[in-house]
Amino acid sequence: MIEQAARPFLYVVVCAAGIASGVGELIGAAQRKGWEVGVLATPTAMNGFFDTAAVETLTGRPIRSAWRAPGDPRPFPPPDAVVVAPATFNTVNKWAAGIADTLALGTLNEACGLGVPIAVLPCVADALAAHPAYGDSLIRLRAMGVRFGEPYSGEPGPDGRRPEFPWRRALDLLGH
Numbered sequence: 001m002i003e004q005a006a007r008p009f010l011y012v013v014v015c016a017a018g019i020a021s022g023v024g025e026l027i028g029a030a031q032r033k034g035w036e037v038g039v040l041a042t043p044t045a046m047n048g049f050f051d052t053a054a055v056e057t058l059t060g061r062p063i064r065s066a067w068r069a070p071g072d073p074r075p076f077p078p079p080d081a082v083v084v085a086p087a088t089f090n091t092v093n094k095w096a097a098g099i100a101d102t103l104a105l106g107t108l109n110e111a112c113g114l115g116v117p118i119a120v121l122p123c124v125a126d127a128l129a130a131h132p133a134y135g136d137s138l139i140r141l142r143a144m145g146v147r148f149g150e151p152y153s154g155e156p157g158p159d160g161r162r163p164e165f166p167w168r169r170a171l172d173l174l175g176h
Contacts, residue, residue: 006036007034007035007036008034008035008036008080008081009035009036009037009038009076009077009078009079009080010030010035010036010037010038010079010080010081010082010083011037011038011039011040011076011079011081011082011083011107011111012026012027012030012037012038012039012040012082012083012085013039013040013041013042013082013083013084013085013087013091013104013107013108014039014040014041014042014045014049014050014085014086015041015042015044015045015084015086015087015088015090015091015104015123016042016044016045016047016049016088017049017086017088017123017154018049018154019086019123019152019154019165020045020049020050020086021049021050021051022050022165022167023039023050023055023085023167024051024054024055024058025167025168026083026085026167026168026170026171027039027055027058027059028058029167029168029171030083030171030176031058033171033176035081035176037058037059037061038059038061038064038075038076038079039055039056039059039061039063039064040063040064040065040103040104040107041063041064041065041104042065042088042091042102042104042105043065043066043102045065046063046065061075061076062075064076064103065102065103065104066103067103067106079111079116080116080117081116081117081118081119081174081176082107082108082111082116082117082118082119083118083119083120083121083170083171083174084108084118084119084120084121085119085120085121085123085165085167085170086121086122086123086152086165087120087121087122087123087124088122088123088124089124089125089128089129089131089134091104091105091108092120092122092124092134092137092138092141093133093134093137095108095109095137095141096136096137096138096140096141097137112144112145112146115145117145117147117174117175118145118146118147119146119147119148119149119170119171119173119174120141120146120147120148120149120170120173121148121149121152121165121166121167121169121170122148122149122151122152123152123153123154123165124151124152124153125153125154125155126153126155129151129153147173147174148173149166149169149170149173150166150169152165152166
């Protein structure tokens, strides 16, 4: 049996980047705009990149990072939209190549195939963003209808401060 959401349901996919600790900002903004939120995380992101207990309290749902067993109920209803934030070099490249070796990647590949709107806020170091595979991956994903925010490298500015990660931009990319 698939749970039905009373409000539109947003999947938030969290990858292993230091900025992931701020994902609660995105979740709160989405909830204020009327979304129910379920979080999926890459296995590496689950290893201390964000406060999983706080996120589960905020969403009222467990974080998903592993495949469910056959016959287990689906813990989330189908998504009305998906946000990937922060999106890492590894996740973007694997996703564009159609690799589904984690629940997060399998879900992203399936959402593309179903035509679910997807917004991505990349968090990729400049040196990695310069790799030709990354550029090719962006082209392929954009051709599939994936919407990207501006690149964020996390590099400090001239004043030595890191810019804020644009969490709320993801909802703008979805048109909400």
